[in-house]
Every structure is written in C-alpha cells, then in structure tokens.
Amino acid sequence: MPLLQSRLIGCAAARRALSNPSLHNSIRRPIIARHAPAATLSRRCYAIDLTSIDNKWRKRWKESNESMKPSDKLADSKDNHYVLPMFPYPSGTLHLGHLRVYSIADVIARFRSLKGDKVMLPMGWDAFGLPAENAAIERNVAPEKWTTINMAKMKEQLELMNGSWDWNRELSTCDPSFYKHTQKLFLMLHERGLAYQAEAEVNWDPVDKTVLANEQVDSNGCSWRSGVKVEKRNLKQWFFRISEFREALLEELEALAKENAWPERVLAQQKNWLGKSAGASVKFPVLAMGHDIRAAIEVFTTRPDTLFGVQYVALAASHPIVAKLAASDPELQAFIDTIPGLPADSKVGYLLPHLRAINPLAYHEETPDATKVSLPVYVAPYVLGDYGEGAVMGVPGHDLRDNAFWKEHHYDAPVRQVLSASEDESTTAMENxxxxxxxxxxxxxxxxxxxxxxxxxxxxxxxxxxxxxxKPVEKWRLRDWLISRQRYWGTPIPIIHCDTCGSVPVPDEQLPVKLPDVDWSETRSGSPLESSAEFVNTTCPKCNSAARRDTDTMDTFVDSSWYYARFTDPHNQDQPFSPEAGKTLPVDTYIGGIEHAILHLLYARFIFKFLASTDLLPQYTEETYKSAEPFKRLITQGMVHGKTYIDPDNGRFLKPDEVDLTDPNKPKVVASGRSANIAYEKMSKSKYNGVDPSEFISKYGADATRAHMLFQAPVGDVLNWDEGKITGVTRWLQRLHDQITAIAAEPCEKNTSARDYLAAKHGRIGSASAKELAQWDAEAGIWRDVQRTIASVTASYDEVYSLNTVVSDLMILTNTLADNTTASPIVKREAAQALITMMAPITPAFAEECWDLLHPSSPSIFESTSFPTTDASLAELVRPRVQPCAVQINGKVRGVVNIPPPPAELAGDELRDWMVKEILQTEEGAARFSVGQYDLRAAKRAIPVRGGKTINFVLK
Incomplete structure (x- = not known):
C-alpha cells in the first residue's frame, strides 16, 4: 500500500471512487475528517495513512539515527537533560499504562532536544524478581529464557511507539555485566558498615517462600505480590543500614518540595514512612504474681499529657515478658500461635492473669486515686514489636485504636478522659x-x-x-532495609562464609558471582541456590579453607536503586560508572507511578546519597553528599482506566461478545436486550476492559495514539480510555495535512521572513485598499496567534502536567491557518513551520512528513530546526488593527462591527464618544445605528466594557 495512496490518484479519480462502490472499495480509507465527509472528500486529493507514515519515518530514523541524536558522552553542562521513565519489568506485553509513561518521557526528551539540549533518554529492563521466577515455574521454562524472550517482544512494542530511545545504552538487571556492579555496590556498603547480617523477626511469604521488607507488606499484613497473609519468622538476614541516612532523607524532602519538583503526595508518603516522632520513653513498674519479672515495661509515647488517662498496657507478642510467660502458659502460647492469621487491625487480646502494671504517676502525691489503680496487661496483635519498645499504654479516652480495644474487652467499664477542648468542658460524658x-x-x-x-x-x-x-526520646518508623531473598532469580549476595574467618566479601576480581544452573523450580523452603553444591562449596579468600557461599539473593529493589546511574556509562566493565560519567547525574526528569513512593523512590534516594559519599560522584563533597538527590524532578502520571460494560440485572462484567455495540453510545446486553451500564475501571482481565497498545497503534498509528492519550486528560489525572474519541485527533491531523500540502504547493519567496514581510507591509498600510487591509488583518492575526501559541505551548511542555493543552492549542492554531487562506504564502508557510515544530515532540513521524512536504531536500526536522521562540519585535502586531465590538441596545446585542482597539489612555465619556464615532464610521454601523429606533445618538447613556469589545446603549 503506498504511503499516500491518493498522491497517485487525482481529485477526479477520488470523485469516481466515491461514486463507484467497486472503485471505492479498492481504495483504502484510513482516516477521513468528520468536518469533511464523503461529499467534501471530492475537494481533497488524498487521505493520509498514518500507520504508513509511522513505518516510513521509523525506518529513516533507524537508518540515519537523526530522530534525536543520542549523546554518547554528556559533559558536565547546563545544556544536558537526562530524561528517564521508570524502566519496565519484562512481563512480555506492554499495556496502556506503559504507553502513557513512555509517551510522556519521549515528548519531554524531544522537546528538550529541539530546545538545543543534549538529551539522554535510555531504556532498559528491570528483569530480576519473583514475577519472572513464578511465571517461569508455571510455564516450565528457565526464568532467564522467559525473560529474554519477553524483553525482545517488548522492545519491538516500544519501537512501535515512535520513541527516540537510546538503545546504545540498553541494560538488563539480570545480565551479569550489570549485576556484577550491583554486587560491587553491596561490597562498598559492606566495607562502610552499611550492609550487615543479623538475626531478626522477619516477614515470611508462605506462598512465594521468601522474606519481605516491611515496605512490601500492606496495611492488612498481606504480601504485596502474592496477597497472602504474611507470617513472622526469626531468620538471619542481610540488611542495608538505611537508618544511617534517615535525617538526610527527611530533611531533603523540603528541598524536593520547592517549585513543586516532586508531587506533594509522594513527599507526604515518604515523610510518613520515615515516621520521625518526638516523645518520651516511660517506665511502668510491674507487679508479677508467681513469676520472676522485675523489669519495668517501657513504653514510647508521643502524648505524655495523656498519662493520667492510661487504663491498660498492651504488649507485642514478641515482647520479652510475653516470651517468658508463654513458656509456662499453654493458653498464652496458643493465642500467640493464632496471631499470624489475624487481620492487622484485630482488637483481640490476651489478658495476662498474673501481671499488673503501675502508672508511674501513681507515686506523685497529688495524683488522683483513679490513676493509682494497678493496670491490666494484655498481649495484643495491634502492638508492633519493631516500633518503640513493643509496648503501648492504652488511653481509651484519647486514642481511637485504644478506645476500640478497651470497648472490646471492657464494654461496660467507664472511659476516663483527662483533657478536653476548653476549660469549661473539663468533664466530658463517657459516651463521647x-x-x-x-x-x-x-x-x-x-x-x-x-x-x-x-x-x-x-x-x-x-x-x-x-x-x-x-526520659525524652526520638523514634523513627523507618527500619533498616532487609534485602535477603530466598529465591533464585536475583543478584547473588557476594559473601563467603568461613568457619575460621566468618563472613568474607568476595574479592573484586572474582565478580560477578554468577547464578548457577539449578533446579530453581523446586518448591521447598530455603534458597534454591542451596541445591547447587558446585555453587555453594568454595574456598575462603582469606585462608583458603573450605567455605560456603551465601545462598540468598538480593531484593530486586537494590537493582532499581541505582540503575539510573549505570545508564550514564553502561559498558564500563571496571566500575559501576566512571566519575566523569557520574557528572551527568542527577536525572533531570523522572517519570513513573506514585505506587513507588515508599519503595523504589526511597531506596534510590538512600543509595544515591551513599554514592555521593564515594569517588564515583566527585561533584559532591563530605559536606554536601547527604543533600544529593537522584531525581531533580519527579512526574507521576495517572492510571489508565478502561471502559467496562456491566449487566444491570446482576452487576456482572460483560465479555465483548455479550455486548451489542451497534450503537456505541447505547450498548445493550445481548442476552436480555437491556441497556448495559458503563463504568471506567482499572484495566484487568476479569473486567474484560484491557487494551493492547500494539493493536491500537496498528489501527490508528502511533502518532495519533500518542496525541489522543495526551489530549484526553492532564498528565497527573486518571485517563478514561475511550477509543471512539480518537477520531477528533485523526481529523485534526488530516485537516492539518491538507493545509500543509496546499501551502507547500503555493509559490513562495523563501528568502523573505514573515517578520520582514510584515514590517515592510506595515509601512504601506496607510494607503492600503479595503482588500489589502483585510489581507493585512488576516496575516497579522496569524502572526499574533503563532506568538501566543508558542508562549502557551512552551509553558505547557515545561510544566509537563498540562501536555493536554499543547494539543488543544495546536488544534486552535490549525483552525487559524484554515480560516485565513488569503494570507501571504510567506506568513502561512512560516506559521505552518512553527506549528509543525511545536507538534513534533508529540507526533514526530507526522511532523517529519509535513516538514518533508515543505522542505523536500532537507534533513530530519529534529536536525533542521529548533523549537520556536516568541518574537515581540513587531510592536505594531501586538494589537490588532481592528477588533470586533458587540453593540447592545438596552442589554441586547443588535450587531457586531469591527473598530480599532481604543487608545489605552481613554476612559469614561471620552472612551464613549470615541467608540460612538468609530462605530458610526463603519459601513454596518452607519446603516444600522444612525437612524430609526437604534440611533445611537439618541442614547441616554452608553457603557463600554471589556476594553471596547462591548458597548451597551440605553435608549428610551
């Protein structure tokens, strides 16, 4: 099929095709504008094929690498701009969420490139992790093979998006050339005491058979991957000491908040997760009957002012006192065994029968008697063993959670309130x-x-x-990052365990420690690496004695905590990246989902601060490294929701073949004939609302798909995907292509700029005829609209979140060109060039095609021109020669005339008299408003508003 099939057929042929069905069916009709239906197509000589345009220019870009020249080496320069979308996990299929984030990234990169920056836009694969391993188990194929196949498939899909990815920098976290340096990073942290091994109570996923970090367990105590209830186990694990950087991680949130560099929601989530609390550690002496317990119960509280209201004390199941009592109390042990299966907000509790606590204020002589009463002590699952001291003071009168627990166990007992909103409400009803x-x-x-x-x-x-x-104390919610995983598909931990020397780092020259070939699909507890004797058994690097390799692998978030730095120097065999390449950092614009706020983004900030303390990032010093941030600006795009059809009788989601879409606006249930309910939901297989971006692109073209996606909603909002609405974009592209083709065909003095042409013409305006003045108004109007559009579009590209207004602004400018066909070819051509350049970041192939029409022998638009800037040098064009003025009589519009804009210095009666004079000097004004009932000269009063664009005359 030819690129522009109608370039081979004339207008007469098009008319014959429309009137002859057999001919009509032989001609492909890819995109027809609604404003130009079949009857109007006879005036057009072609219908554009956007998918063919995509294919043509993708091929040319690949051959010439001119779409956006990648910079092999980015120097430490203000002209650099590093754009990075969060790299994908290679599941095998890209979804619309991928399309959205990668379209946004490419648009930003192309815009910065046209602005003259040296842009880096790399792409890679977050390839390790449980999803790949579990999928491989299900398919009975090695995870490496499954992942490699998926990466190849997804790379093909990415290339269909018309992106300008720098594939020379491509990396995969499962490649030994990458994870060699992940292991090196581990050893650097270990050398500094920031990677350590310790036995701790950990979160165990019984389905995925691995440990989870605290951040990977949701508020209900379930695994973020499998969704199963997490168990608690005591295991020896590897940790990164992220707590060493907690103050810096908290303090620098303020810097990221400046100028909205990071979304407020992300900053709030990180601040909450860091969880710095100023409070007090309070000791509650205990009375133990029949048990040798002498230590007081220590409680951390941020509200010591509520101590008078304490009515019980609750302990975590892991508290030392509980462990001691459970040894001789089978009922207590049985209760503890049930806790892993309870919801996180459970209010069940076990009353310790032989233990009471004493409020420390009981020893003060002026303390009320109620506070001196000994307190019951419970074991409660809502108390966290790893926060504070594993104990809480229960204050039902001033804490919602404590109140719910107290009512569960003391339904009829009073709730004591010890403070109120004001003095005259010093006592509050217990029912409150x-x-x-x-x-x-x-x-x-x-x-x-x-x-x-x-x-x-x-x-x-x-x-x-x-x-x-x-005593006053400070507590943090943040815990050290647990990185050990008992699975196969991850980076092996580069540690050797020797009976004589202990834990010994693997020497640099022995890196990478590669994954062995093992029976990784075997489902059992422990690490699959343990099954490979060849991997496990080794010699100690220190004493050459027999030793064992560590058989855990690293959390995949370790890979993503530093991959952005590797992109700066992806082929360096000796270092993670060179200090020279490191000068490119930090990333200027980072794009991804808000769901990564407290996992990936927090870990990346920690690792970057650590890297800033090393020789790899020489731009930071001992005084400044803790202020280093990996991402200057963070853009979080909204989700893409798909259209669902729901049976009104039972609320069931309908499959595609169960919906009659003869009239897309009135879908019907096939089985019942009733109208189906429509809702937009997160895309999923169970709702039958998924959309394959590749199929959509093959149908409408990548550029139309990109423009449609950006036009439908602001970047940060949820996008309700509606295929039917893409017709608005395709009509716009068709209409613009019509105009560019017509402009390209007009003879034009190419050595004269629009500015010079308009400046020269303005000097002759005093003697111009009415026809010449009309043409001047059209040309000056185009100039003004171009300048306004440049300013607006540039601001929107810079702001990113309002990319949808870029498309709408360009549509308006397209209409301006279409409505002023009598303007000089010089003005129209220059306006068209500006419009094409402004749309190039969003619709690169279409822009190339239009640029090629105007400049057949020139290189790519991304090589030939730069992004337009506003030109305010023609002051005479800032204000139009004439403007429409709505003439109202007694509040009703009776006509519109064109008059000059009023002089700025006029106001009041002077402005009124001037406007009456100008209105009556127009042909329509003289005919309509100087005689009869609408004679303006008989007006009792005249009220001009809106800068002379409206005037209301009050007549008798």
Whole structure:
C-alpha cells in the first residue's frame, strides 16, 4: 500500500471512487475528517495513512539515527537533560499504562532536544524478581529464557511507539555485566558498615517462600505480590543500614518540595514512612504474681499529657515478658500461635492473669486515686514489636485504636478522659468519642488541671525524669532495609562464609558471582541456590579453607536503586560508572507511578546519597553528599482506566461478545436486550476492559495514539480510555495535512521572513485598499496567534502536567491557518513551520512528513530546526488593527462591527464618544445605528466594557 495512496490518484479519480462502490472499495480509507465527509472528500486529493507514515519515518530514523541524536558522552553542562521513565519489568506485553509513561518521557526528551539540549533518554529492563521466577515455574521454562524472550517482544512494542530511545545504552538487571556492579555496590556498603547480617523477626511469604521488607507488606499484613497473609519468622538476614541516612532523607524532602519538583503526595508518603516522632520513653513498674519479672515495661509515647488517662498496657507478642510467660502458659502460647492469621487491625487480646502494671504517676502525691489503680496487661496483635519498645499504654479516652480495644474487652467499664477542648468542658460524658487533639487538662489530671496539654506533657516528663521513670526520646518508623531473598532469580549476595574467618566479601576480581544452573523450580523452603553444591562449596579468600557461599539473593529493589546511574556509562566493565560519567547525574526528569513512593523512590534516594559519599560522584563533597538527590524532578502520571460494560440485572462484567455495540453510545446486553451500564475501571482481565497498545497503534498509528492519550486528560489525572474519541485527533491531523500540502504547493519567496514581510507591509498600510487591509488583518492575526501559541505551548511542555493543552492549542492554531487562506504564502508557510515544530515532540513521524512536504531536500526536522521562540519585535502586531465590538441596545446585542482597539489612555465619556464615532464610521454601523429606533445618538447613556469589545446603549 503506498504511503499516500491518493498522491497517485487525482481529485477526479477520488470523485469516481466515491461514486463507484467497486472503485471505492479498492481504495483504502484510513482516516477521513468528520468536518469533511464523503461529499467534501471530492475537494481533497488524498487521505493520509498514518500507520504508513509511522513505518516510513521509523525506518529513516533507524537508518540515519537523526530522530534525536543520542549523546554518547554528556559533559558536565547546563545544556544536558537526562530524561528517564521508570524502566519496565519484562512481563512480555506492554499495556496502556506503559504507553502513557513512555509517551510522556519521549515528548519531554524531544522537546528538550529541539530546545538545543543534549538529551539522554535510555531504556532498559528491570528483569530480576519473583514475577519472572513464578511465571517461569508455571510455564516450565528457565526464568532467564522467559525473560529474554519477553524483553525482545517488548522492545519491538516500544519501537512501535515512535520513541527516540537510546538503545546504545540498553541494560538488563539480570545480565551479569550489570549485576556484577550491583554486587560491587553491596561490597562498598559492606566495607562502610552499611550492609550487615543479623538475626531478626522477619516477614515470611508462605506462598512465594521468601522474606519481605516491611515496605512490601500492606496495611492488612498481606504480601504485596502474592496477597497472602504474611507470617513472622526469626531468620538471619542481610540488611542495608538505611537508618544511617534517615535525617538526610527527611530533611531533603523540603528541598524536593520547592517549585513543586516532586508531587506533594509522594513527599507526604515518604515523610510518613520515615515516621520521625518526638516523645518520651516511660517506665511502668510491674507487679508479677508467681513469676520472676522485675523489669519495668517501657513504653514510647508521643502524648505524655495523656498519662493520667492510661487504663491498660498492651504488649507485642514478641515482647520479652510475653516470651517468658508463654513458656509456662499453654493458653498464652496458643493465642500467640493464632496471631499470624489475624487481620492487622484485630482488637483481640490476651489478658495476662498474673501481671499488673503501675502508672508511674501513681507515686506523685497529688495524683488522683483513679490513676493509682494497678493496670491490666494484655498481649495484643495491634502492638508492633519493631516500633518503640513493643509496648503501648492504652488511653481509651484519647486514642481511637485504644478506645476500640478497651470497648472490646471492657464494654461496660467507664472511659476516663483527662483533657478536653476548653476549660469549661473539663468533664466530658463517657459516651463521647475519644478526644484526640491537644487541649486543656481536666480535673482528672491532679496538679496539672487547667494547663494546656502540650505544656503539661513536657512538665510530666520532667517530673518523671527526676524519678528515673521517663526520659525524652526520638523514634523513627523507618527500619533498616532487609534485602535477603530466598529465591533464585536475583543478584547473588557476594559473601563467603568461613568457619575460621566468618563472613568474607568476595574479592573484586572474582565478580560477578554468577547464578548457577539449578533446579530453581523446586518448591521447598530455603534458597534454591542451596541445591547447587558446585555453587555453594568454595574456598575462603582469606585462608583458603573450605567455605560456603551465601545462598540468598538480593531484593530486586537494590537493582532499581541505582540503575539510573549505570545508564550514564553502561559498558564500563571496571566500575559501576566512571566519575566523569557520574557528572551527568542527577536525572533531570523522572517519570513513573506514585505506587513507588515508599519503595523504589526511597531506596534510590538512600543509595544515591551513599554514592555521593564515594569517588564515583566527585561533584559532591563530605559536606554536601547527604543533600544529593537522584531525581531533580519527579512526574507521576495517572492510571489508565478502561471502559467496562456491566449487566444491570446482576452487576456482572460483560465479555465483548455479550455486548451489542451497534450503537456505541447505547450498548445493550445481548442476552436480555437491556441497556448495559458503563463504568471506567482499572484495566484487568476479569473486567474484560484491557487494551493492547500494539493493536491500537496498528489501527490508528502511533502518532495519533500518542496525541489522543495526551489530549484526553492532564498528565497527573486518571485517563478514561475511550477509543471512539480518537477520531477528533485523526481529523485534526488530516485537516492539518491538507493545509500543509496546499501551502507547500503555493509559490513562495523563501528568502523573505514573515517578520520582514510584515514590517515592510506595515509601512504601506496607510494607503492600503479595503482588500489589502483585510489581507493585512488576516496575516497579522496569524502572526499574533503563532506568538501566543508558542508562549502557551512552551509553558505547557515545561510544566509537563498540562501536555493536554499543547494539543488543544495546536488544534486552535490549525483552525487559524484554515480560516485565513488569503494570507501571504510567506506568513502561512512560516506559521505552518512553527506549528509543525511545536507538534513534533508529540507526533514526530507526522511532523517529519509535513516538514518533508515543505522542505523536500532537507534533513530530519529534529536536525533542521529548533523549537520556536516568541518574537515581540513587531510592536505594531501586538494589537490588532481592528477588533470586533458587540453593540447592545438596552442589554441586547443588535450587531457586531469591527473598530480599532481604543487608545489605552481613554476612559469614561471620552472612551464613549470615541467608540460612538468609530462605530458610526463603519459601513454596518452607519446603516444600522444612525437612524430609526437604534440611533445611537439618541442614547441616554452608553457603557463600554471589556476594553471596547462591548458597548451597551440605553435608549428610551
């Protein structure tokens, strides 16, 4: 099929095809504009084939590498711009979410390239991890083979998107040439004491048979991958000491908040996950009957002002006191065994029968009697063993969670409230909900009655500190990063265990420690690497004695915590990247989903700060390395939702063959004939609303698909995908192609710029005829619209989140060109060139095709021109010669006339008189508004508004 089939047929042939069905069917009709239906097509000589245009220019780009020249070496320069979308996991199929994020990245990269920057836009594969291993098990194929096949398939799909990826920098995290340096990074951290092994209670996924980091367990205590309830086990594991950088990770969030560099939502999630809390450690002495327990229960609290309201103490199942009591209490042990199966918000508890706690304030002489009563002690699953001291003080009157627990176990018991919103509400009805804010201490607070709770809290801590029962402390929610995984498909941990020397790092010259060929699909506990004696058994690098390799692999988030740095120097065999290449960092614009806020993004910030403390990033010093950030700007795109059809009778999602779409706007259930309900939902197989981007691109073309995706919603919003709406974009492209073809065919003085042409013409405007003035108005209007569009589009490209307005602005400019056909070819050609260049980042192949029409012998648009800038040098064009003025009589519009814009200095009566004069000097004004009932000269009052664009005359 020819690229532009109609270039081979004339307008007469097109008319014959439309009137002759047999001829009509032999001609492909890829895209026909709605504004130009079949009857109008006779005026057009062709219908564009966008998919053929894509194929043509992708081939040329591949041959000449001119789409956007990749920079092999980016120097430390302000002209660099490193654009990076989060690299994909090679599942085998790209979805519309991929298409959205990678289209956005390519648009930014092409825009920066046209602006003159040296742009880096690499692509690679996040190839290790559980999904690949589990999929390989299901398909009975090695994960390496499955992953390699998927990467090849997805690379083909990515290339269909008209992206300008620098494939010379392609990397895969499962390639030994990459994970050699992941292992080197581990050893660098180990040398600094930031990678260590320790026995700890860990999260165990019984389905995937591996340990999970805290960040990989959801709020319900379930695995983020398998969805199964996570178990707790004590295992010896490897950790990264991310806590060493917690202050820097928190403090630099403020820098990332400046100028909205990072979304507020991401910053809030990271701040919450870091969880810095200033509070107090408080000791509750215990009374143990029949047990040798002497140590006080230590509790961390951020609200010491509520100590008077403590009504119980709760311990985590892992608390040392609980472990001691469980040894002789079978019922307690049985309760502990049930905890892994309970929901995270469970309010069940086990009352320890022989243990009571004493409120430390009980020893103060002015403490109310209620506070001196000994407190029940529970074992409760809602208490976290790894936060604070594994114990909480229960304050039902001032904490929602404690209130729910208390009511579960003491339904009829009163709830004591010890502070309220104001002094005149010092006592609050027990039936009320807990008061969780700061307020005024009540009569139940003894000596502190009437004081503000914040100040009282500080005084209480000082009081107890003297008795060695409390001290101010600071706590963090963040825990060190657990990186050990008991699976095969990951980076082997480069440590050798020797009975004599202990844990010994693998020497650099022995890296990479490669994955062995093992029976990786064997389903059992422990690491699959243990089954390879050849891998496990080795010699100690220090003493040459028999030793064993570590058989765990690393969390795949270790790979993604530094891959962006490897892209700067992907073929370096000796270092993760050279110090010279490292000067390219940080990434200027990073694009990806908000779901990575507290996993990948937090880990990447930690690792980059560590790298900034090494010789690999010489731009940072000992004083500045903790302020280093990997991504200057973060763009989080919204999800793509698909259209679902729902049976109104039972709420069931309908399969495609169960819906009658004869009228797409009124879908019907085939079985019942009833109207189907429509909703937009997250795409999934169970909802039958998935869309294959490759099929969509093959149908409409990559450029139309990209423009449609960007046009439908702001970047940060959820995009409700509706295939039917792409017709608006394809009509626009067809219409613009018509105009470019016509402009290219017009003779034009190519050595004269539009600016010079308009400047010369303005000097003759005083003697111009009415026809010449009309042409001047059209040409000046085009000039003004081009300048406005350049300013608006540039701002939108820079802002990124409003890329949808780029498409709408360019559509408006297209209409301006179409509505001013009498303008000079010089002005129209230059406006068309600006329009094509502005759309090139979004529709690169289509822009190339249009550029080729205007400049048949020139190189690629990305080589031939740069992004347009506004030109304010022609002051006479800033304001139009005439503007429409709506003439109202007694509030109703009776006509519109064209008059000059009023002089800025006129106002009041002077402005009114000037406008009346100008209106009556026009042909329509003289005929309509100087005689009869609409004679303006008889007006009692005239009110000009909107800068002279409207005037209301009040007549009798």
């Amino acid at each position: 909900e807990p008061f969780v804010e700061h307020g005024i201490m009540s009569e139940h607070s003894g000596y502190f009655k009437g004081k503000h709770s914040a100040a009282a809290g500080e005084e209480i801590v000082k009081l107890l500190e003297k008795a060695e029962l409390a």
